[in-house]
Amino acid sequence: MTDSLTTPVPDAFSVSVMVEFVETPGNRWEDGRWHVAGVVAGSLGHDGGTMQDRELHAATKDQQFLHTGLNLRLYKDDAESYYYNLVSDNPSVFVICNQEAGEPLRPFIATLSYGEATSYMETDEIVETVAMPPELYRWAERFVLEHYVPEKRRKRKRNNWKEDAHGPRK
16 A cells, blocks of 8 residues: 555646636626636546536526636645645635636636746736635645755844945954
């Protein structure tokens, strides 16, 4: 029997993203907006490889889609960002989406990295933030424990301002 803590942590995890339409009553410019409702660990009924969209609910007002086939990847050089996400008050999954006019959001990347999410925000991509499922939290935690080594804090030495202004003291 192998111990789950001694086996290497995989660097990718399959996820599905739920997107839904939410009405905005009282807004005369729009009926509502699309948003990411959640992330589910795994892609049930999906063999991997390509994205698949499945309509879950299509009432006249409520619409939901499940996007399967996304792979959330972790990289060793981004372990510090994952660490800070995990120790935050609200550990999150950042879902990067694009959207055509009048169409639902189409997620194309899911990440746990603040840095990667911020990079996409700076390019005006749609970045939605949702709560991290427990399965992803445990997986990311193992990855961080295996790959993240915090830098040692070093105490700064103060400069002697008298010495700097008048040369070395004798």
